[in-house]
Amino acid sequence: MKIAVIGAHGKAGNLIAQNAIKRGHDVTAIVRKKHNDNFKTTIEKDLMDLDKEDLKGFDAVVNAVSAWTEDTFYIHTDGISHLAQLLEGTDTKLLMVGGAGTLYINKEHSLQLIDKPDFPEEIKPLGRTLRANLERLRSFSNLRWTYVSPAYELDFEGPATSNYIIGGEEFFTNDEGKSYISYLDFAEAFVDIIENDYVRQRVSVIGA
Secondary structure: OEEEEEOOOOHHHHHHHHHHHHOOOEEEEEEOOOOOOOOOEEEEOOHHHOOOOOOOOOOEEEEOOOOOOOOOOHHHHHHHHHHHHHHOOOOOEEEEEOOHHHOEOOOOOOOEHHHOOOOOHHHHHHHHHHHHHHHHHHOOOOOEEEEEEOOOEEEOOOOOOOOEEEEOOEOOOOOOOOOEEEHHHHHHHHHHHHHOOOOOEEEEEEEO
């Protein structure tokens, strides 16, 4: 598959790109500024400056861009709208690295993890932005999107175990009652999701 990874220098983006390369996929890194890395092909552009020609011919485009401050949150919402305009009506899949806060905690899907009283106050603004991000994705009727939520605890120092569960829209835990996954396992699961048909779905991943 031909895969573009936007934000390929970030924690999740880099590991997703490297995992895809190991599996034999043709990966293009899309980054704001080139670093010394092993990517065969790199596009040096801001997400909002990408055009249709940049994304032409890819089987999948991964949006792994991080934005942690309120003045950059627009990249999660306006960025999705921009990518949708470029990819609507094409066969290219758009996959978004999302957040755990948008997972539903009731069967009616009226409450999300971010709505719990004990959800950390300091990350609620980001959680609300990612909720808007998911809602915006759902609004495009002719876009082959997938939104991937990691476990609540996403550990950059954790090991690769290749032992994980791909779930749906509702928050769940493993047999030990934990919502945990390492970045390495998340990246591996993410490439599984790219390779399979999860189009127009939100899925979640936890360590087994």
